[in-house]
Amino acid sequence: MSDSRVFSIDHFxxxxxxxxxxxxxxxxxxxxxxxxxxxIGASRGVGAGIAAAYAKAGASLLILAARNTDELASVARSLVADSTTASPKVLTHYCDVASPTSVKSFAAYVNARLANHDLPKLDACIFNSGYSGQVHLRLTDGDPEDGQWGTAFGVNALGTYHAAHYFVPLLRAELMQSTPELRNPGSFVAVGSIASCITTGIIANSKYCISKMAQARIVEHLAEQFGSGQDLEQGNQGPPGMLAVAVHPGAVDTQMARDSCPEDFYKYLTDSPDLCGAFCVWLTRDPERVMWLNGRLLSATWDPDELLAKRDDVIKGDLLKFVAVTSKQ
Structure with missing residues (x-):
């Protein structure tokens, strides 16, 4: 996409x-x-901010996952110790999102913990794991044998798929059995990136941008398959739709950002690590009211009231999705 289109979504x-x-x-x-x-991916930075937001908003059960379990345990302790929270129940577990076996094992753990706490379903799954690697602006840069492209797709794209495959059933468990008036839709949120829209510039790291675009497309598929309340196999009206969105967290000064972007870009890393978590809570506390955003790429930096005011435009134009442009406006 051209720079003007990137500016357009960044300033929606x-x-x-x-x-x-x-x-x-x-x-x-x-x-x-x-x-x-x-x-998932809650051991530091944006992920830790997301965990804190759900704790402050009063989550009954908060289950955090990452590969670094020591950092994860530190985040969990800080949430329980925070006097602004009501001592949420916080659990932690190892998870390598690039491994389907690891994600499957984590999902089984979550399912068991839900049963132990007499909770009928999972209400929200936030996928925050991400990988950028070194910035290579040309496909001929770097070394294909260094494994960075494989890791980027393994985490950003396949990781999102693994999480969706194993956690969507937990988000919809109650919906398949309960009466209509008790059915509450769950939410699957992938922390995405507006980088998925760019092809040029000093941070147009191909492996990251392309794998993040694939992630956004996975979210679109989730919304199509589970967001309408339509039973695709039977052709009948099924349980209420699930909310599935990708959320750009802003330009946050995280370790991953500093490890993977040029120093000239550091001055733009001004967004709070708490912003994305607050936006996710706002979205998922009552998914039915924002179901018209299903399948779309959003940004935590957007003003929520202005976004709600654009509802008719978003629906009419089917905005904030990837399309192949076939004619000029």
Whole structure:
């Protein structure tokens, strides 16, 4: 896409935020009770911020996963010790999203913990794991044998698929059995990137941009398959639709960002690591009210009120999705 199109999605609302505004503060978006959420990739940075947001919003059960279990345990301790929370139940577990066996094992652990806490289903799964690798601006740069392309797709794309494959059934478990008035849709949120829209510039790292575009497309497929409430196999009206979206966290000064972008870009890393978590809570506390955003690439920096005001435009134009342009406007 051209730079003008990247600017267009980056500035989809005229007001942008670097910190959670009052409408997004987790304390102003209390979650229903009970509410169980999984955050995959929660050991630091944006993922730790997402975990904190759900704790502050009153999640009943918060299950965190990552490869670095020591850092994960530190995050869990900080959530329990935070005086602004109501001592949420926080559990941690190892998970390597690139390994289907590891994700399957983690999903089984979550399913067992839900049963132990008498919770009928998972309410939200937030997939935050990501990998960028060294910035290579040309496909001829780098060395294909270094494995970075494989890791980028293994984490960003396949990891999202693995999480969706094993956790969507947990998000929909209650829906398949309960009466219509008790059915509450679950939410699958992939922390994506507006980098999925770019092909040029100093941060147009091909392996990252392309694998993140694939991730966004997986989210679109989830929305089509599980977001309409239609039973694809039977052709009948099924359980209420699940919310599936990709959320750009903003330009956050994380270790991954510093490890993978040029120093000239550091000055743009000004968004809070708490912003994405607040936006995710705002989306998932009542998914039915934002179901019209299903399958779309969103940004946590957007103003929530302005986004809601664009509802008719988004629906009419089927905006915020990847398409092949076949004619000029």
């Amino acid at each position: 609302t005229s007001t942008l935020h670097t910190q959670p505004c009052s409408q997004l503060l987790p304390t102003n978006n209390r979650l229903p009770s009970p509410f169980a959420v999984v955050v």
